[in-house]
Amino acid sequence: MSARRTVLLTGASGVVGRSILRERTPAGLRIISASHSAPIPEAEEPPVALDMTAERFGLDADSHAALAAEVDVVIHSAGLTEWGLAAERYEPINVEGTRRVVEFAEQAGATVHFMSTAFVAALAQGAPVPLGEENVCRNYIRSKHRAEQLLRDSGLPHTIFRPTNLIGDSMTGWTSQGQIVQLMSDWIGRGRAPFIPAHPGIRMDFVPQDLLSKAVLRAIELGDEQGEVWVTYGEEAMNIETCLQLLVKHAAGRGRSLNLPPVVNADELEPDAIAKTPPMTRSYLSVLRDVSEVTRCSGGVLPTSMPELRERYGIPRVDDTAAYLASLEYAAEYLG
Numbered sequence: 114m115s116a117r118r119t120v121l122l123t124g125a126s127g128v129v130g131r132s133i134l135r136e137r138t139p140a141g142l143r144i145i146s147a148s149h150s151a152p153i154p155e156a157e158e159p160p161v162a163l164d165m166t167a168e169r170f171g172l173d174a175d176s177h178a179a180l181a182a183e184v185d186v187v188i189h190s191a192g193l194t195e196w197g198l199a200a201e202r203y204e205p206i207n208v209e210g211t212r213r214v215v216e217f218a219e220q221a222g223a224t225v226h227f228m229s230t231a232f233v234a235a236l237a238q239g240a241p242v243p244l245g246e247e248n249v250c251r252n253y254i255r256s257k258h259r260a261e262q263l264l265r266d267s268g269l270p271h272t273i274f275r276p277t278n279l280i281g282d283s284m285t286g287w288t289s290q291g292q293i294v295q296l297m298s299d300w301i302g303r304g305r306a307p308f309i310p311a312h313p314g315i316r317m318d319f320v321p322q323d324l325l326s327k328a329v330l331r332a333i334e335l336g337d338e339q340g341e342v343w344v345t346y347g348e349e350a351m352n353i354e355t356c357l358q359l360l361v362k363h364a365a366g367r368g369r370s371l372n373l374p375p376v377v378n379a380d381e382l383e384p385d386a387i388a389k390t391p392p393m394t395r396s397y398l399s400v401l402r403d404v405s406e407v408t409r410c411s412g413g414v415l416p417t418s419m420p421e422l423r424e425r426y427g428i429p430r431v432d433d434t435a436a437y438l439a440s441l442e443y444a445a446e447y448l449g
Contacts, residue, residue, distance in 0.1 A: 119143045120333065121184045121223075123214065124191030125160060126151035128279060129228055131289040132322040133188065135282075139334040145184070147191075165191045165210035170217070181221035186333055189214045190228045192257075196293070196400070197249040203256035211260035215267045224338050225271040226329055227264055229257045231318070231345050233275060234411035244410045249403040270338035276325045277345040277415055278404075283321035283431040286443025293400070294319050295444040300397050302360045302441070304371055307390065309353065310379040310402040312409040316350035321436045324428055331426040346433050347417025359434055363441045379405050 118141060124130045125146035134155035138144060146153045146160040147170075153160045161180070164171035172180065192207045211227070218225050232254045235244045244251055264271045280295070281288040288295070300306065325344045332342070351359075357373050364371035377386075379402045387398045408415065422428040 117141050117143065118185040118333070119145060119183050120186045120188055121145050121147060121180070121217075122188045122190065123147050123163065123165060123210075124189075124228075125156065126153045127190060127192075127194075128289055128292060128322060129190045129276075129325065131155050132282070133190070133326040133329060135287075136323065136326045136330055139330055142330075142333065145180075165213060166205040168213070170213060177217070178220070181217055181223075184217075184221045184223050187214055187218050187221075187223050187225045188228070188329060188333075189225055192228070192260075194253065196253050198252060200252040200255070203252055207253075207256035208259050208263070211263050215263055215269060218269050219267070223269075224333075225264060225269055226332060227260065227271060227273050228325075228329075229261055229273050229275045230254060231275040231277040231343055231415050232407050232411070233258045233261065234416055235407045237411075240410045241412055242410050245403075245406060248406055249400055250407050254407070272332055272337055272339060273341045274325065274329060275341065275343050275345075275416075277318040277320050279322045279325065280319045280437060281321065281440035281443050282323045283429070283436045284323075284439065286436075286439035286441070288322060288440070288443065288448075291444055291448045295440060295448060297397065297400065298360060298363075298441055299444065301357075301374070302364050302371060303369070304374075305394065306374045306397070306401075307394065308374050308386075308398075309357070309376045310382055310387070310398055311353050311376055311405045312379050312413070314413045315353065315405055315408040316346070316348075316414050317353055317356040318345050318347070318350035318408070318415050319433060319437055319440075320344055320346060321431060321440070324422070324431060327428055328422050328426050331428075335426075341418075342422070343416045343418040344422070345415040345417040346419060348414055349417075349419065349433065350414070351434055351437070355434065356437070359438055359441075363438060363445075366442075367445060 126148040
């Protein structure tokens with residue numbers, strides 16, 4: 114490990130990438146930001162344009178080799194994270210893109226830190242119930258699961274970070290763009306949900322994006338080259354009743370009165386309870402039901418590495434309810 118290390122950050126224009134760039138870069142670390150085309154305001158030096166879906170990232174052989182000669186570490190954050198798409202949509206970047214990162218890292222002799230998802234727990238062999246074939250998250254989760262396997266099979270030094278649903282910065286609520294938590298929360302908070310389909314006992318596990326960013330940079334700083342890190346709250350995560358009460362509090366702060374929708378056991382819904390609602394409502398309710406199913410298939414409570422992150426990496430103890438409220442406030446003020 115050289116005294117000065119250079120990190121290639123893929124997906125630098127995304128939510129995780131920009132959050133990482135906003136953190137204090139550890140001494141002796143240089144970050145090369147990579148993106149296909151989107152701007153990266155936080156980059157400290159001109160970014161490189163890489164196409165993760167193309168051979169050699171779209172570079173000629175000499176340019177690819179020159180980049181590999183510079184890089185000691187790869188943070189692989191590029192990927193398609195939208196849910197509900199056909200399986201083949203995830204293949205080019207989530208799976209083949211990771212394969213190209215593996216090839217690059219082999220040439221560079223680099224360690225890879227891969228941003229996966231905590232939802233892969235739903236596909237574990239020991240999962241208490243199988244994940245439904247029609248679940249809106251399934252194809253996305255499977256693509257991340259396959260990408261993880263590519264890394265394991267490669268023999269490269271690597272870590273896998275598995276964050277749950279990310280929210281904004283733990284203090285300010287800042288995020289570069291709205292995520293599913295903000296979108297769903299705004300919809301519920303405006304009184305548009307006729308009911309909330311959920312499985313009994315599940316937790317609403319939302320983690321501030323800066324906790325993930327701090328953990329990744331600290332792993333690099335310590336020279337970690339193996340491990341699976343669950344960036345979740347686990348047993349500490351709020352339950353659904355607390356989450357809904359926070360939406361009431363947020364709505365009141367914005368001058369609105371929110372009557373809480375009833376929480377309905379997702380397994381006891383009438384067959385057409387969701388299907389007979391208007392199209393947008395049907396879409397949102399389906400996502401709520403399917404994400405709840407993912408959590409149930411993960412045991413109801415997601416696995417967590419939070420105690421180890423606090424002890425080994427010095428990740429601050431952040432109350433998830435306060436961070437959630439900050440994220441709601443930021444989204445309402447700046448994300449429309």
